[in-house]
Amino acid sequence: METFLMLVCLIILCWGIRRWKKSLFKRTKSKKKLILLISVFLLVGCGSLIRPTANNSTRSKEITQVKKRTKEKEAKRQAKEKVKQEKEEKRQAKEKVKQEKEAKRRAKEKAKQEKEAKRQAEINQKIVEATAVLEKAESTLTRENYYAAAALIQALPNKDSNLASRLATVDATIKVNEAAEAKRVAQKQQAAESAQSNSQVQVQNNEQIVYVAPAHGKKYHFNPNCSGLNNADSVAALTLQEAQIQGYTACKRG
DSSP states (O other): OHHHHHHHHHHHHHHHHHHHHHHHTTSOHHHHHHHHHHHHHHHHHHHHHHHHHHHHHHHHHHHHHHHHHHHHHHHHHHHHHHHHHHHHHHHHHHHHHHHHHHHHHHHHHHHHHHHHHHHHHHHHHHHHHHHHHHHHHHHSOOHHHHHHHHHHHHTOSSOOHHHHHHHHHHHHHHHHHHHHHHHHHHHHHHHHHHHHHHHHHHHHHHHOEEEEOTTSOSEEESSTTOGGGTTOSOOEEEEHHHHHHTTOEEOTTO
């Protein structure tokens, strides 16, 4: 709109100048002054119209530059915001990875603790079983009970010094009892053998043949040629038992 008005003013100015030149020499002095004033007015009006146009052009350039700077600032701000956002996303991703690693570590640690707790529970159960069998071996001192307790105690993953000490005491006590029993059996066997030997000797003695002289004394002789029988009129053969029953006693010479 301003451009259009400027063109109109220029046209009017040109027309006015032309008319002014033609009529300048035809008019009176007063009219010349009037025409001059009108021309000045037109020139001032055109100048006032042209000046805003120049100002508008400058302002348009300034607005364009401001818009450009604003866009550049906005672009920089957006770029900076984008970089900041990317950094935040990287930080969050890194934090997520860290949290996942921590979760895996905790899960692994928990599984390890559960496994250890299960293993310890199994060990405790084995200790309870071994203790029960050991108590039986302590109350009933037999090799069978000892071997049963020893098998369970030796199978424990961790050596239990208390159970091992008690088992050793059971073993030592059983050995003492076994030695005493062996001695008693040996003595009993020896006594039996001695009794059997004496019995055999007694039997042999009872069945042994001795010689007596009924008319010549009350002695029995193991040897028929004993000097005690030299003066006997007759000699009889008897068993030792028969001779002892009849009152004969042994001859010291044979």
